[in-house]
Amino acid sequence: MKHTIKFSTNFVNTIDSILESEYSETTPREAFFKLFYLIDFYSTYEKDREYASLHHSTIDKFLGRIKINGKEIHLNTVTITKSIEYNIISYTNHHFDGVGKINNYTRKYKFTDYFKYKYDETFSEIEINESSSKIIRKIYERPTDKYLIPQYDLLKSNRISFDYFAANKWVNDNNIDWSENKDKAIRRMILDWSDKNILVESSEKSNRVFTNVTLMKRELRKYVKIDGEEMVGIDLKSAQPYLLSNRLINEDNSNVDYLNFYNYICFDDIYNMFYNEWIILNGSSKYMEYNIDTQETELKDISVYNQDGSLNVDKTRDNSKKQFMRLMYKKSYGSVPYQVILKNKFPDVYTRLQEIKNELQKKHGNDYNLATDLQKEEASIFIPFINKWIKKGVLSCHDSIYVKKNEADQMKEELTNKFKEMGYNNYKLVIQQ
Secondary structure (H helix, E strand, O other): OOEEEEEEHHHHHHHHHHHHHHOOOOOOHHHHHHHHHHHHHHHOOOOOOOOEEEEHHHHHHHHOEEEEOOEEEEHHHHHHHHHHHOOOEEEOOOEEOOOOOEEOOEEEEEEOOOOOOOOOOOEEEEEEOHHHHHHHHHHHOOOOOOOOHHHHHHHHOOOEEEOHHHHHHHHHHHOOOOOHHHHHHHHHHHHHHHOOOOOEEEOOOOOOEEEHHHHOOHHHHHHEEEOOEEEEEEEEOOHHHHHHHHHHHHHOOOOHHHHHHHHHHHHOOHHHHHHHHHHHHHOOOEEEEEEOOOOEEEEEEOOOEOOOOOEOHHHHHHHHHHHHHHHHHOOOOOOOOOHHHHHHHOHHHHHHHHHHHHHHHHHHOOOOOHHHHHHHHHHHHHHHHHHHOHHHOOEEOOOEEEEEHHHHHHHHHHHHHHHHHOOOOOOOEEEEO
8 A cells, every 4th residue: 555645846846956966876866855744743733833843853753764885874964964955944053942952953944945846736746654654643543542532533523614725825826925934834734634634632731622623723623514515713822821811810800900801801802902901101012032043132123014005903912912821921030012011001910920839830840830720720621511512513713713693592502601600700601613
């Protein structure tokens, strides 16, 4: 039985035209395409999809080794070197791990923007050996954890369909500002949907579940259908800030700072408020940020503008949300733009936030943080709910669920009951059309 991995035909032709003279016994064609597959696939795990974090042993194991004249050759070394030499990919010299330490064995790999090719919707299959195929099958195999099986079985079933051509058309219409790496990562996810390569796994620390739904770009989820019907999301607004503020209120509901912070999250928009406060404080929405990869300080802007110069309100709010999350999850040392706002407007919240971070690390270790703890609480709400209603075709997406459009009101009511049963108040569930 042949084992293959699939790429756009134009991608394969472009790679062959660049590297054909390098293909040999010591640098086989298959090894290059296996490397490119890894970068494609692991880029889908990254939030911005601008690179793939890959440990050298992952690449070595997948590409394999060959023996020539009794000498063992690691295919990863020569394949990476040649791909960089021809400006197809690039990588950083190091990677900062989850606790801020340099990890010299993991690097960030990406396709360069110099390397461009025209995407098409026909495919070529690259034959790979059994050992590499076994690694891929392992990624997509049915999980053994009963916590995960219901979602895997639903996603793998004929109840789920995906409009591959409409999804690719959306990418073609919207990818003008994307990097080559982001474009390829998103198309790899689309291809996985088309081929029914279903991924369902969970974080050991946070219990957060990752699936094809959670990993794909939000705008593309509209092309997934359940029983032939369109899906919509039901989202817990400002989910993790809400869970944090709820903890603070439960600790001390007489603290004015805690109450004001809680009220902004529950009844206003905390991300827009911090954005406006930053402009008042800073005189603009810009900020300076150190880029670890380039080792240079760069001027960045929270605001996003449309082509006509008007403010793109939704994308600007998304950027403000990212800055707020950086504030929530940063280490107890260092600084981020919104830190001064929290310290000035909610000093008790600021102080308690630092204490909580230190307490969590003391209790669980340095690689356990507030993000992990809040995600664990989030998972305790949503995953049992989803498994209960799986026959309705309910899918998880971290702090939201996806349901049939005509059943959204009913599922919102059921989810509201779940929050009430668990003692939550003043939360806001929003149906995303």
